[in-house]
Amino acid sequence: MSPRTHITVLGGGISGLSTAYYLAKTTPSTVKITLIEGTKRTGGWLHSDRVKYDPSHTGEKGSILLERGPRSLRPQGISGLNTLEMVRNLGLESKIEPVSKTSPAAKNRFIYSHKTLHKLPSTIMGALTHPLLAAKIPRAGLDLVKGGSGQEDESIQDFVTRRFGKGFSDDLISAMVHGIYAGDVSKLSVRATFGMLYHMEKDYGSIVLGMLMGGGAVDTPWDLTLKEKIVKEMPDLQEFVDKTSIYSFTDGLEELSRSLENSLVKDGRVDIRKESVVERLEVDLASRDVRISIKGQDPVHANTVISALPPPKLQKLLSTSYPELTHNPAVTVAVVNLVYPAEQARLASPGFGYLIPRSENSAVKHRGLLGVVFDSCAIPAQDQGASQDNTLKLTAMIGGHMFNEALSQLSSSSASGSAGSTLELSLTGSHKDDVKEFFTKTATDAVKKHLKIDATPDLIKVHIHQECIPQYLVGHLQRMQTLDQSLRKDFDGLLAVTGAGYLGISVNDCIKNAREVAEAVVSKLEEEEDGEAQLVGRQDAITGLERSWFL
Ligand SMILES: C=Cc1c2[nH]c(c1C)Cc1[nH]c(c(CCC(=O)O)c1C)Cc1[nH]c(c(C)c1CCC(=O)O)Cc1[nH]c(c(C)c1C=C)C2
DSSP, rough: OOOTEEEEEEEEHHHHHHHHHHHHSSSTSSSSSEEESSOOOOOOGGGGGEEEEOOOTOOOOEEEEEEOOOOOOOOHHHHHHHHHHHHHHTTGGEEEEEEEESSSSHHHHEEEEEEEEEEOOOOEEEEEEOHHHGGGHHHHHHHHHOOOOOOOOOBHHHHHHHHOOOOOOIIIIIHHHHHHHOOOOOTTHHHHHSSSHHEEEEEEESSHHHTTOOOOOOHHHHHHHHHHHHHHHOHHHHHHHEEEEEEEEOOOTTTHHHHHHHHHHHHEEEEEEEEEEEEEEEEEETTTTTEEEEEOOOOOEEEEEOOOOOOHHHHHHOSOOOOHHHHOOOOEEEEEEEEEGGGGOOOSSSSSSEEEGGOOOHHHHHHHHEEOOOOOHHGGGGGGTHHHHHEEEEEEEEETTHHHHHHHHHHHHHSSSSGGGGTTTOHHHHHHHHHOEEEEEOHHHHHHHOOOOOOOEEEEEEEEEEEEEEEEEETTHHHHHHHHHHHHHHHSSEEOOOTTTTTOOSHHHHHHHHHHHHHHOOOOOOOHHHTTTHHHHHOOOOOOOOGGGGG
16 A cells, blocks of 8 residues: 555544544554544543542442443444454453343343333243233234335334334334434334344244244345454453343443543554544545645645544535435434432332333423433442442433423423523523423433432433434435445545444444444555556445445
């Protein structure tokens, strides 16, 4: 590869950091790598706070971890294995806090319905015979006799209702969609979010049959090669995967992005530009140059740009319009951390937490509550000192697709009267306080009503994460295929994309997709150097969206 080669990554979240990390691992030291981080703090919605905490009832000092976004990772699957490999290479293994498959957090996930907590089924068979659905028709039979819809895509709700009946979608599946996407089951694409179900229907004509046959996998050839490589190099990881349900780190999931950034700094290969606002990307195909204009700084020139920015942010930098970059909204989630004195607050049903299904009409009845995580039970080892045994820590997640609808109730109840859609989003001054108070009350009322905990929290923290989870609307994968073709045609490999806005929102998927695009870009640049690329032409240029044709 030419010593003048310069690859620039845009975006300092987990996807941008991972892309830079894999580029640094796979390129010779002569290749220049720049990471332009932007103005937001590294870690984004993975951000965690460790609060020095003095439980007043003991007078002893402790320290308690309050996390904002996803707080754990699943080790399973190829993307899970890939993250574990990264964790080991970063030297983070000693910080892992595993949750065993036999722990209450692994076995007990609940949904709140008809004034009680019901245990979520862990298998499709368990779901089909679930007491919440007992009064309805035998759904397993329905699934076995129904064929496919013949449609390329449909909403999760349409798919599930067609195969298993409406109760199944409104009760169980909508709750799960709240607990992953904070999204609306009637709007999200079944193919892009639960691809396994889509493929089971397509391949076996039945989900039950597909499950029994172990079908539905959506692993690409690249995924399978990656798995083989990791298993060969680190065979002992499988043992951890087999016994672990989820895991986190001593100081929270943010430790992963912090450690990634530290390793990039220490390694010295990547020029990290913090606090840099990219204003424009201009591409000159003839000289194979991308001019990156940065506010108040000299422009940067690169041979390839990999954007890990949210798709609408990338659109703002481009002169041509790509409707696929702006089609999906991203939802806002309010995260309320609550810490109670343990002797006044006890969980009757220990577990991971509970979710509110669509059938509960949450936007109105529960002011937009999506669910509550039982942090003290889910990953108890994260809290230290006196706080570990003397506190009950819960986190309420509120809003998502119901954010504005829920908050519109504030305008009718608060003196300021300025909530609702105005939350698009100028959270300042007294209005900000009203909004925070609204979410605090939503969370504490839910804990009283649903968990029968009447105590007053010792500590409350509210964080509002604007547009933190992209919503893959119906037709998402087809749009990604169209975008793949357009980027290939217009940029000929000079611009590739990665990140939660495209092909997987989970932390594991973001890391694996970052690895895939970084490795593909590097091998393409190597081919170009060898003169092979000229023979193959645009058909082969890298966009980061190649896997959209496999899913
Ligand atoms: C109550 C709302 C939410 C809870 N977690 C999230 C929300 C919006 C965010 C979230 N949860 C998952 C992901 C994707 C995976 C990742 O990045 O690691 C995100 C962004 C994982 C997840 N959470 C639940 C399920 C079934 C999954 C899928 C993978 C898995 O099985 O672990 C369920 C769940 N989420 C929440 C609760 C309280 C809950 C179950 C009781 C909180």
